[in-house]
Amino acid sequence: MSAMLPIVWSIAGTDSGGGAGLSADQRMADAFEVHLCPVVAAVTAQSSTAVTRVEPLAPELIEAQLLALEHDMPPQALKTGLLGGVAQVELVARWVDRLRARGPLALVVDPVLGASTGAGFADEATLRAYQALLLPRATVVTPNRREAAALLGEAPAGGDAACAAPALARALQARRGARSVCITGGDSAQDGALALDWIATPQAEGWLALPRQATPHTHGTGCSFATALACALALGFVPADAAVLAKMATAQALRHGGAAGQGAGPVCARAGFGLEPALLPRMSWGEAPAFGVGEASSGAAAARPLDLYAIVDSAARVRQALAADVRTLQLRIKTPAVPDAAWHAALAEEIRAGVAACRAAGAELFVNDHWRLALELGAEAVHLGQEDLMALGDAGRRALRDSGLKLGISTHSLWELCRAATLRPRYLACGPVWPTLTKAMPWRPQGLDNLAWWCAMAPAPVVAIGGLLEAAQFEQAARCGADGVCAVRVLGEEPARTVPALQRALSQGRAAAALPVPALPHPSLERED
CATH class of the missing domain: 3.40.1190.20 (Ribokinase)
Structure with a gap:
């Protein structure tokens, strides 16, 4: 019935x-x-x-x-x-x-x-x-x-x-x-x-x-x-x-x-309107009507898939992941409640070392949050969340776009997807795909259905993030069409031991039949009447 x-x-x-x-x-x-x-x-x-x-x-x-x-x-x-x-x-x-x-x-x-x-x-x-x-x-x-x-x-x-x-x-x-x-x-x-x-x-x-x-x-x-x-x-x-x-x-x-x-x-x-990428609108960040409608994303011409995307918290972990043959990384170092001069100096050194290691290995490194410092230290790419981008204001977002940095952006909802698309991103992260304890958030899990919809509709490559704890999930995310799949806790203490199985799962998922794309996504936030 x-x-x-x-x-x-x-x-x-x-x-x-x-x-x-x-x-x-x-x-x-x-x-x-x-x-x-x-x-x-x-x-x-x-x-x-x-x-x-x-x-x-x-x-x-x-x-x-x-x-x-x-x-x-x-x-x-x-x-x-x-x-x-x-x-x-x-x-x-x-x-x-x-x-x-x-x-x-x-x-x-x-x-x-x-x-x-x-x-x-x-x-x-x-x-x-x-x-x-x-x-x-x-x-x-x-x-x-x-x-x-x-x-x-x-x-x-x-x-x-x-x-x-x-x-x-x-x-x-x-x-x-x-x-x-x-x-x-x-x-x-x-x-x-x-x-x-x-x-x-x-x-x-x-x-x-x-x-x-x-x-x-x-x-x-x-x-x-x-x-x-x-x-x-x-x-x-x-x-x-x-x-x-x-x-x-x-x-x-x-x-x-x-x-x-x-x-x-x-x-x-x-x-069928929900399956036409040309119908996905762009949404401004404020009252200035800046959209980039019809512009290509900075990732549109990128031939290299993002593949296994390791999120690590130090330059030492960057080197570990590189040694395990990971070629897409994010350096995410949390800011303390009261950052002092010593912390800022240590942050700069970690970014400098991570950038150098990835450049030597021919890998793509996205520095989380600290985009001006990352640019100053020679980084080529950054990842920012929606709240961080909103806080930049129109002038800050224009400066970021004009900097030449490749940009990864978190998206959790349809309006965030439409808003992020105006900045010509290298990729758009869809998450959390599965429940996650990495950070507290109000969003419902996207599941494989929403991930498949994101991959079909987004104007830039899509990265799956959130709750990926075993190889089978990497295979499923690849079958949805994800260009990259994030590994955080699943990397463990020794990436050299865990990464090969995750990469095999990605390859198997890409070779398998694609999972179906729903006519519409499901809601990712609870409605309050």
Whole structure:
């Protein structure tokens, strides 16, 4: 018996033209393999060129639909679209509270205030109801820039370009109580060749970027994006990762849109969007829209696989690993709580000695963290974590990119993968693949399924790290497509004894059949509603 699909309720309007509203929601839910319950809140008479009538359903009719679903098909996520009036907004707010009293529920609010054809869907009283009742309950709200300004009670003077999306998002969080905000920008051609969405979530803030789709067929884009977010949340993803998947699915839906009348045709979401590397967006580290879209990684032309990747804590251990025929190493020396001058001098000597030993052996050495010192001492490569890179700021990251150092970057989630890709890395580490005690972290184990997905989708070679304690795991990681596999504790006291078996396992894994790549990864962080 197959497992029950996650359930999303969409409380929204019909579209007699089949382009937007519940029609678009259904197509997107099918693409995610999520079950959609389409709850009609309003009926619209519309075609591809005009909306000629909007008729909100009586609240008792909406409630009858919800009561029918409540116990048989309770949702993991609820998405709102066109609601039609104050009474309908009030009803939805009551039901969100009712459902949350029984368990976790993600709420995605798509503030459908008007149609792309120009028809208005919300009067001032309805707008105030959104502000007071839905935004404070929202897990994610998905306005475009004009809708965001309206929800804040501001007029977007000067057009879309004058509305700073980051400031609008933070104001919606601070003044309206939304937990996460995604301000969509696909409708703003003034952004140029890239379609830019700003996300502000508890996990991360930044621009999500993909090349703008050259198509007139965009009907239902906003509905599709919000439903994709709801589907990803229903699958257990946190808002930042859900936004990445929504961006991918919506871009693919735009690509497959087509004419169905005299005006803009509907977008068409399809299964398989999660396996197209070109759909993986880039994410900025801050408000500066720097992405490197289309740039090759510094590892793209590297012919040498990273293979067995030894992580050691001293120059002496570097020499031991080299003697065991390891040719990719990381020198990771932990910084004490209060580093003094003697420690800094010792660190410099360890890096200097490690660099010299690896250069003599023709091996690749990545120095962990201390990139400026590593550069000064002749290192060619460094490894940095996401927090370290964030702390550098825009100027520091530019200096790092311009230094010529090859860069390895840790990634644990989809948004971290998208953010790291902007720095043209030599490799992207995926971890922890298995549970690890090496360091405390909030991440769930990636497992072989996520590792295989990373290897298929990442724009640079992938290194598997975390919890690798026996040779069989090295073989499995190689079968996922990992370019390098990290050895830390498994090296033991005598690498010459342990390394041959690990290298044989890597060779066997590369010769064996590849492990399957899932349509989507699984969540790597627990969602908190």
